[in-house]
Amino acid sequence: MTFNDKELTELSDAVRATMSEKRFRHTKSVEEEIARMGALYLPEKIPELRAAALLHDIAKELPTEEQQEICRTNDDPDLAHAIRSPAIMHGHTASYLIPIIYPKYALPEIISAVYKHTTGAEEMSVFDKLLFLADFIEPERPWQVCQDVRRSFWDAMPDTEPERIRRLDETVLYILEFTVQYLRDKGTIPDPTTEKAAAALRREYEIRYRLKEKPND
Ligand SMILES: [Fe+2]
Numbered sequence: 001m002t003f004n005d006k007e008l009t010e011l012s013d014a015v016r017a018t019m020s021e022k023r024f025r026h027t028k029s030v031e032e033e034i035a036r037m038g039a040l041y042l043p044e045k046i047p048e049l050r051a052a053a054l055l056h057d058i059a060k061e062l063p064t065e066e067q068q069e070i071c072r073t074n075d076d077p078d079l080a081h082a083i084r085s086p087a088i089m090h091g092h093t094a095s096y097l098i099p100i101i102y103p104k105y106a107l108p109e110i111i112s113a114v115y116k117h118t119t120g121a122e123e124m125s126v127f128d129k130l131l132f133l134a135d136f137i138e139p140e141r142p143w144q145v146c147q148d149v150r151r152s153f154w155d156a157m158p159d160t161e162p163e164r165i166r167r168l169d170e171t172v173l174y175i176l177e178f179t180v181q182y183l184r185d186k187g188t189i190p191d192p193t194t195e196k197a198a199a200a201l202r203r204e205y206e207i208r209y210r211l212k213e214k215p216n217d
Pocket residue numbers: 056057060090091117118135
């Protein structure tokens with residue numbers, strides 16, 4: 001095990017001191033949700049998943065200017081867009097802060113999942129997808145869509161690994177496509193990374209599952 005319970009409790013206490021009670025409640029709820037998912041999907045990575053959950057929103061409450069400065073200093077590849085959309089910037093900012101503030105937790109998989117958690121990405125590992133999903137469906141989320149997605153994700157969870165992976169892929173794809181559509185309906189331009197992620201995962205999904213089902217079509 002990479003991190004023991006004592007270390008994760010210390011991390012949790014350190015994170016708690018930097019954010020509001022509300023944000024911390026959400027953070028702990030993501031941690032619980034991802035641990036539950038991890039038991040099924042990545043049982044050998046539960047401590048890393050919990051650490052990623054604890055760290056994913058550490059920059060959410062930082063002032064926008066401070067986040068912009070951190071992203072600029074780190075030559076963020078998506079800088080122009082991150083600056084236009086402060087709401088998505090906090091995943092990037094957090095990924096730059098982890099090696100400085102919490103170096104013990106600066107594992108590539110944790111950094112990657114935290115970086116991608118607000119927008120998704122064209123390439124997402126199972127680890128990345130679990131954080132993205134846990135953030136959306138943790139039970140403290142008040143919105144109906146989050147509760148509906150949570151219910152359908154956990155409902156009659158398949159027994160076999162390939163079927164469980166398919167459930168994960170379908171759910172993440174649903175959230176990405178829902179987000180793009182929801183923003184368009186509101187008259188907001190969706191985040192280009194989210195649009196690209198939705199398109200890439202849709203392509204991957206069609207290849208991986210649909211073609212397998214209809215080899216002669
Ligand atoms: Fe976030």
